[in-house]
Amino acid sequence: MQRIDIRKIAKRAKVSTATVSRTINRSPKVTAATAEKVWRVVRSLGYRPNSYARALVSGRSGMLGLIISDIANPFFPELVRNFEEVALKNGYEVIVANTGYDPNRMAHSVARMLERQVEGVAVITSEMRQDFLAQMEERRIPMVFLDTARMGPRVSKIKVDYSQGIAEAVEHIVNLGHKRIAFISGPLELRSAATRRTAFLKCLRHYGVLPDKNYIQIGNHRIDGGEAAMERLLSLSHRPTAVLTSNDLTAMGVLRAIYKAKLRVPDDVSVVGFDDIEFSEFMQPALTTVRLSRKDVADKAFSALAKLILGNAKQGSRYDIETHLVARDSTGPTSPSGS
16 A cells, blocks of 8 residues: 555554454455455545555455446446446456457457456356366456356356246236237347247246247347347238347337337337346336346355455355346237237
8 A cells, every 4th residue: 555554544443453454455364344444444544555566465466357248238337337336345446348249359358357467257248268267267266157157166156037037027018918929139149148038938838828930039239139120020910019128228229110110119019128227217118127236246246256265265156136027118008909
């Protein structure tokens, strides 16, 4: 630390100087509650860490890596913000890398993080290269993955229950009287996209609705892909009366296509998104969507890394995330002509 007075921090935090020293050097002997109290005092006194000097003394960089798929999707900036907040509260800095859904870009991200000697990496993407996993395992760097990879030594996993939210969405649509129900997925090479599509088809069968292959479209998790997929659906002789999508950006494209076709939501077509990004409730009409909490993902990703880094757990663990429907104005009863 630069111009730091350990005794002053200890007095303010009401702990010993040894505890302050151990906290700064991230000793596993300090509890999470005590560490947070010490770091709060450090920040209030205006001290800033000299990362390189601290790394030389402690052998630890105080850096975490966070790899995401698409910085242009509002879901991910919200996740980054929440992850950085909890990391900073615990005295860590964060290096963020964006893959753009391209597994090859992950190699550059990994090289950058290894150069900075990160203490742990959270991989919040649907794509993963095996050589990435091998490099991290060789360096004994703790990792946490979203949906991908297997748990093991120094490897934890966040498991999202996509089926739960999709089941609630399908039940909501069926109860509104819809039978011609479409689904627009993301690229099926992404595990999360394939999982959501499978869950949708299973739920349709549960309610006795036979899936029409023409109603199952593939998008790209972006607005333009959602718009193009919806245009294909609208060109059918019997267009769907309800459309579920694999994320909210796709739903935004769907709404645009419906508007261009001079149809109304939800009078002519009901629309359901997935993620519940902050924009969703401010759209016109407000978007019915399945909520996947970015704060829950961020908190559990950091908690998983912290336990592995501090030695509180050597074997990785599974952390479950629930999803739930948020009903708003973009869904409504089917019209007599659409039932």
